[in-house]
Amino acid sequence: MLAYRHHFHAGNFADVFKHALLARLLVALAKKEKPFCYLDTHAGIGRYDLAHRWAQKNREYEAGIARLWARRDAPALLAPYLDAVRAENPDGSLGVYPGSPAIAQRLLRSGDRMVLCELNPRDKEALRARFARERRAGVHLLDGFQAVKAFLPPQERRGLMLMDPSFDRKGEYARVAEALAEAHRRFATGVFAFWYPLMEPAALRAFERAVRDSGVPRILQLELWVHPADWTADLRGCGMLVVNPPFGFDAEAREILPWLLEVLAAPGSGGQRVRALS
Ligand SMILES: C[S@@+](CC[C@H](N)C(=O)[O-])C[C@H]1O[C@@H](n2cnc3c(N)ncnc32)[C@H](O)[C@@H]1O
Structure with a gap:
């Protein structure tokens, strides 16, 4: 239980995909x-x-991230994400990678707030220590699936939730599909982003079916894969479902993902797509 440690994967292509899109969602929310x-x-x-x-x-x-770090031709839409990475590395060499809380910390305004949940006690302590002086952050030792019930809807009635589970135990896709429906039931106008890996094709199809059958409207599906369909050595690709995508987010994703594909995929073997799931 809780053997997963994100540190082994920090800054990999899946983090780049997730955090580049997360930054765009945060920028969109900060417009109002x-x-x-x-x-x-x-x-x-x-x-x-x-x-x-x-x-x-x-x-x-x-x-x-090291591949993006070496490029000077990133789309301007990636600036909020890349600035967050640069801010962690002020001497100009890549040594630290920001997780989702650090990216959010940079893009939140003074009146915004963040609620951070982590179930691994040691990771939660590390997180609490890092955000000890951040008055806008609350850090909780809590199951992320329970967090949906505990914290939605937020008192602000405006919000973004990122659900980024470790997918290291059976049934995670089903739990995410349930969480999507529950989050929407509690907070129909919230913006929700659910990351998922491209693995277990049967479970993935069942996941898409469950999400469609939930009847939740306005879901955008984004995917990026960097290896061919029969790749099993490690993670082949990943996706994100965004419920209630902010205005213009799909057009932004359609500009960002082809560039990420070019930079991150093994030559001739990757792909990307953006489509409405419901
Ligand atoms: C993929 S990592 C998160 C990475 C982070 N969102 C980021 O982008 O920087 C998943 C995290 O979830 C934690 N975790 C695993 N099961 C959990 C659960 N049921 N509730 C909350 N956190 C959990 C793991 O300890 C791990 O730190």
Whole structure:
């Protein structure tokens, strides 16, 4: 139970995909003056030292953020995300990767708030220590699926939830589909982003069916894969479902994903798509 450690994967292509899109969602919410709440149900430790032996084990960041770091032609839409990465590395060399809480911290305004949940007690302590001086953040030792019930709807009535589970136990797709329906029942106008891996094709199809059958409207599906369909060595690709995507978000994703594909995919073997799931 809770064997997963995100530090092994920090800054990999899946993190780049997730955080580039998360940054666009945060930017969109910050366009309206009214404060909002950011809920991170599976928050991790917030920042990752890439020199740490766990990050060094497979050096996944080399096929992820390190490739973007070396480029000067990123679309302007990626600036909020890349600025958040640069802010962690003020000396100009890539040594630290920001997790979703650190990206949100940078894009929240003074009146906004974030609720960070993490079930691994040690990770939660690391997260609490990192955000100890951040008055806008609340850190909770809580099951992310329970967090939907505990924190939605937020008092601000404006909000973004990222659900980014570790998918290291059976039934995670089904739990995410249930959480999507529950989140929408509680807070129909909220913006919700659900990350998922492209693996277990049968479970993935059942997941899409369950999400469609939930009847929740306005779901955008975004996917990026960097290896061919028969790839089993490690993670082939990943996706995100965004419920109630902000105005213009789909057009932004259609600009961002082809560029990420070019930079992150093995030559000739990846792909990407953006489509309405419901
Ligand atoms: C993929 S990582 C999160 C990464 C983070 N969202 C980011 O983008 O930087 C998943 C995290 O969820 C935690 N976790 C696993 N099961 C959980 C649960 N039921 N509720 C909350 N957190 C959980 C793991 O300890 C791990 O830190």
